[in-house]
Amino acid sequence: MKLTKKLVAVLIGVVVMGTSLVGFTSMEAKSVAQVGAASTTTQKAQYKKPKYIFTFIGDGMSYVQLNAANIYQGVTEKGDLNLGNLAVSEFPVVGSATTQDATSFCPDSASTATAISSGVKTHSGVIGYNADKQTKPESITEKLKKDGYKVGIVTSVSIDHATPAAFYAHVVSRSNMYDIALQLADSGFDYFAGGSLVQPTGKNGDQRDAFEIIEEKGYKIVDSKEEIMALNDQSGKVYAISPNLQDSQAMTYDLDADKGELRLKDFVEKGIDVLDNENGFFMMVEGGKIDWAGHANDARSNIGDVIALNEAIEVAVDFANEHPEETLIIVTGDHETGGMTIGQATTGYNTAFDILENQKMSYVEFDKLIGDYKASTSADKAKLEDLLPIIKENFGLVTSKDKDAAKNPALVLTDYEYKKLENAFKETMKAQEDRAQGEQQTALYGGYEPLSVTLTHILNNKAGIGWTSYAHTGVPVPVYAMGQGQELFNGSYDNTDIFNKLVEICGLK
Ligand SMILES: [Zn+2]
Incomplete structure (x- = not known):
């Protein structure tokens, strides 16, 4: 990648002048930079x-999620103590953004995406409105469309x-997903792609079908691989829905994913x-399920979706290499999810990410x-032993009595772990x-299926990954930049400044 090594000295010049670039037009910013350059005789x-x-x-993606994916990729593809090749590691500029919103240091995606799309701090749960919940900021996408x-x-x-809604809609509650769908129809934006709609006929199922309304407003809605692959610059306004949906209308x-399924990178290429x-x-591209896997404390799924986002970023990097003078790529997260750590109590200084495979x-x-098991077994006959084969098959974990226990000791359940599984199994088998309710249950399972979340905890801990929460945390996020205006993203700032910097670089009002 050859976009690197630009302008560092000049930036120092700008910083020395003590001038915040926010609020200047790009021409003014340029002249400030040039003055700085003159005094330091640099570029x-x-x-x-x-x-x-x-x-x-990356929703719920901070430094740890990126580095976990980087370690996993390196260790599984190149062997012990190697890092992978995530695209962001070659970005020439990286900054750090704080993420707190108007109501919390552990913000949600509605307020943080609003900060990034529109430059304002608002309440958790609010999309595209100021903290007064009355007035609406104009988003970067609305400005650029104009x-x-x-x-x-x-x-x-x-x-x-x-997250996507904050780039095209304004609603005082993120749960008003039907209103969001109607605003999609009215946005006039050109390409929507990925997941489907959660409330196409409203919360109570008694509203007019939003898909019909979206079509009425001139969108071509496609949801088969063939139709999606056939889209081009003559397709007009498009809403391309993945043919392979999983939970809550998500990809x-x-x-x-099966081999050949359309992935995030395909929707970027098609975009x-x-x-x-x-x-x-x-183009705004969200890896949204990084967050969901973080909530569920499932590191392998989290890492898989970070790598899928990375592949989508690589598509943009390839495009930028063809259009180096005309492209800007930003990569960031909206907040951290799960309090993920690399290293945890029982493994100390050791990690073994390969066992996540x-x-x-x-x-x-x-x-x-x-x-399926619960449906086929009566509660009084259910026992954990019945599930040991599918636990082995899908997580690799075995008891010390298993015939393959000696083959991979790292995957043998300790007595302590087996006890945890037994307790979780008992809870899972209850309606x-x-x-059980209470603090202990919250800490152990966070509202997830007790057996599943205990299995991911055990496997993750054996790999050297810890979790502290089933929600979002207050960890800042990295902001990587490559291309025109990249230098403005250097340093430490607030997430609202991502919007301010984009406005600045594009010379928008
Ligand atoms: Zn979340």
Whole structure:
């Protein structure tokens, strides 16, 4: 990658001048940079308004999620103590953004995506409104659309989910997903892709079908691989829905995807085909299930979806290499999820990420196997031993009595772990309403299927991965930048400044 090594000295010049670039037009910023350059006799800081802008958001993705994927990729592909080749590691600029919102240091995706899309702090749960819940900021996508850009919104979760919605809708509650769908129809944006709609006929199922309304507003809705692959710059306004949906109208976890299934990278590639035009485009791409796997404390699924996002980023990097003078790529997260750590109490300084390879399906799919077992067995006859074969098959974990125990000692359940599994199994076999409540249950299972979450905890801990929460945390997020205006993303700032910097670079008002 050859976009590196630009302008560092010049940036120092800008910083020394003590001038916040936010609020300047790009021309003014340029002249400030040039003054800095003159005094330090270095190169000029220059950028052109980028014609093509990609903003990738890993939902629930901070430094740890990225590094876990990097370690997993390195260890499984190259062997012990190697890192992988995530695209962001070659980005020339990286900054760090704080994520707190108007109501919490552990914010949600509605407020943080609003901060990134619109530059304002608002309440958790609020999309595209200021903290007064009355007035609406104009988002970067609305500004760029007015400026002649085409706009694409891509996500691996449902398209009416908080993060994508913050780039095209304004609702005081993220749960108003029907309103979000109607605003999609009215947005006039050019390419929506990924997941489907959660409330196509409203919360109570008594509203007019949103898909019909979206079509009425001129969108072509396609949901087969053939139709999606056939899209191009003559297709007009498009809503492309993945043919393979899993939970809550989202795309399948990368770990669960069949060979040949359309993945996030395919929707980015297709987005470029659809959006390409003389005036340029802006594409927001969300890896939404990184967050969901973080909530569920399922590291293997989390890592799989970070790698899927990485593959989508690589598509943009290839595009940028063809259009280096015209492209800007930003990669960030909206917040951290799960309090994921590399290293934890029982493994100390050791990690063994390769054992995560033994996990063959996400917690979502394993929950279904548990459901099948519960349906076929009476509660008084159920025993954990019945499930040991599918636990071995899908997580690699075995008891010391298993015939393969000696082959891979790292996967043998300790007495302590087996006891945890037995307790979880007992809870799992109870009907939802009969399950124990309270602080201990919350800490152990976080509302997830007790057996599944205990299995991912055990496997993750053996690999050297810990979790502290089933929710979001207050960890800052990295902001990687490559291309026109990249230098503005250096340093430490607030997530609202991602919007401010984009406005600045594009010379928008
Ligand atoms: Zn979340």
